[in-house]
Amino acid sequence: MDVYCSNNVLQARRTVEQLRLxxxxxxxxxxxxxxxxxxxxxxxxxxxxxxxxxxxxxNPFKDKKTCVLL
Known part of the structure; x- marks a missing residue:
């Protein structure tokens, strides 16, 4: 539970800092x-x-050769 709370505090601090910016x-x-x-x-x-x-x-994207089906 302690890790969860510290993650929330860290996330809240980041959010506050972003809002200040x-x-x-x-x-x-x-x-x-x-x-x-x-x-x-x-x-x-x-x-x-x-x-x-x-x-x-x-045009660099134009086909150089045409396709021919026999």
Whole structure:
């Protein structure tokens, strides 16, 4: 029973320490974060391969050979 109690105390101390760290974090509002994400995406959209695609010659995942069944 003593080991169980010491584990609980240790876990509680870790939780308290984590909560203390989290209270010191500087947080921004969600609307500001969303605005920054949209701005970043718009500024980098020309280099985004999901939007522009990847040239077949530079695509490392393209099959080199075609499969032929006889």
């Amino acid at each position: 989290e209270t010191e974090l500087q947080r921004i509002k969600i609307s500001a974060a969303a605005e920054q994400i949209v701005q970043y995406c718009q500024e980098h959209r020309r280099a985004d391969p999901l939007l522009t695609g990847i040239a077949a010659s530079s």
